[in-house]
Amino acid sequence: MDELTAVLRARSLVNRVGPSSIPVDLDLYALAAEAKIKVAKDLGDDEDGFSMMMPNGKFGICVNGNQSAERQRFTICHELAHIILELPSEHGGGPSWSYSRRPPNEILCDVFAAELLLPYKLCKPRVDDAEYSLPSVSLIAHRFQASLLATGSRFAALSRLPCAFVLCEGGKVRYASRSTSLRDARGWINLGMSIPDESIACACRNGRTECGPEEVDVEVWFPDWEREGTLFEDARHLPAYDQTISLLWFEDEEDLRPRMETRESREEDLHGLFELDGILPWPGKNKRRR
Numbered sequence: 001m002d003e004l005t006a007v008l009r010a011r012s013l014v015n016r017v018g019p020s021s022i023p024v025d026l027d028l029y030a031l032a033a034e035a036k037i038k039v040a041k042d043l044g045d046d047e048d049g050f051s052m053m054m055p056n057g058k059f060g061i062c063v064n065g066n067q068s069a070e071r072q073r074f075t076i077c078h079e080l081a082h083i084i085l086e087l088p089s090e091h092g093g094g095p096s097w098s099y100s101r102r103p104p105n106e107i108l109c110d111v112f113a114a115e116l117l118l119p120y121k122l123c124k125p126r127v128d129d130a131e132y133s134l135p136s137v138s139l140i141a142h143r144f145q146a147s148l149l150a151t152g153s154r155f156a157a158l159s160r161l162p163c164a165f166v167l168c169e170g171g172k173v174r175y176a177s178r179s180t181s182l183r184d185a186r187g188w189i190n191l192g193m194s195i196p197d198e199s200i201a202c203a204c205r206n207g208r209t210e211c212g213p214e215e216v217d218v219e220v221w222f223p224d225w226e227r228e229g230t231l232f233e234d235a236r237h238l239p240a241y242d243q244t245i246s247l248l249w250f251e252d253e254e255d256l257r258p259r260m261e262t263r264e265s266r267e268e269d270l271h272g273l274f275e276l277d278g279i280l281p282w283p284g285k286n287k288r289r290r
Contacts, residue, residue, distance in 0.1 A: 006085060006108045006112045010111075010112040010116055013029060013080075014116060019122065021122075022122055022143055022145075023144050023146075024122070026073060029077070030061065030080065033083055033084055034059065035059040035083060037061045037076060038060060038062050039065040039072070040064065048071065048078075049064055049072075049075040049076070049079055050062055051083055051089075059083050061076055061080070063075045070141075070145055073117060073145055078106075078109045078110060080116065081109035081116075085108065085109065087105040087108060087109060088105065090103035090106050110150075111153075114150040118150065118151060118154040120158065122144075123140070124158050126143070127140070127155055128160060130155075132161070132163070132213070132247065133212075134152075134235075134245070136155075137247065140155065148245070149167060153177040156178060156179055159249065160179075161179065161250055161251075162250040163179040163247070163249040164182055164187065164221075164246075164248045165177045166189055166201070166221075166246040167243065167245055168205075168243065168245070168246070170242050171194055172194060173192060173193050173194075173195065174191065175191070176189035181253055185256045189222075195244060196220045198220045199216060199235070200212045200214055200235040201235040201237075201245075203235075205244045211234065211235045211236060212232070212233050212234035213232050213234040214234075215231065215233075216231055217231070229252075231248060231251075232248070233246055234246070235247075
């Protein structure tokens with residue numbers, strides 16, 4: 001199964017249930033899936049929850065009642081994903097919060113869960129009205145009673161501007177969510193690469209307290225970028241998990257035009273450096289914002 005299939009199946013469930021207020025009532029999803037939710041206080045600290053078939057042919061979802069409300073809600077939606085997508089659990093490969101060795105089935109269920117917690121019709125207007133920053137993402141997360149990571153992923157995916165939400169762990173990029181416009185512009189985030197040295201995320205992980213929003217060179221995150229545009233980054237480091245999150249966005253979608261091929265660039269490609277002619281090039285209009 002691929003991510004698109006998981007997303008479409010999640011949206012099908014959301015359309016059947018038709019949630020109209022936030023935070024979304026998860027009992028409605030469970031009812032549609034013929035599942036019963038039970039909160040348990042005797043689960044270990046490293047166990048979020050599980051789902052299982054009951055003797056009556058219906059499903060039961062057990063969630064760790066010792067965890068935060070946001071974590072419990074995500075676990076319920078994650079287990080609903082296992083039930084509806086019919087994907088076997090691959091828990092046990094590491095702590096549930098870690099993405100360094102996250103199995104494919106668990107990632108697909110995470111994507112499914114985010115769609116349920118932050119449905120398109122309820123989340124999209126709030127993303128459109130929000131400023132681009134991690135505090136804005138945090139505010140939306142609070143209103144939907146969702147985690148910062150799930151909300152960041154949805155924020156980027158639903159963004160009107162070219163935008164990406166990047167999760168790094170142990171100094172490596174582990175997950176990235178991109179807006180449609182950034183995908184169309186071929187803005188790729190290479191999973192597994194090290195956090196770029198000149199990024200705000202790297203500075204934040206190294207102890208910098210002021211972590212954005214700030215303009216960064218496009219090539220820091222997109223080394224093969226072939227368009228114009230002004231890129232901004234806001235980052236936070238979560239030292240307890242050695243996770244660093246970055247919100248990346250371009251100031252204006254209209255600025256993402258292909259770079260103009262000049263006479264000089266063509267001659268450089270054909271003959272190397274062009275001959276000096278004593279004529280200074282006219283300064284460009286793009287300036288770095290400090």
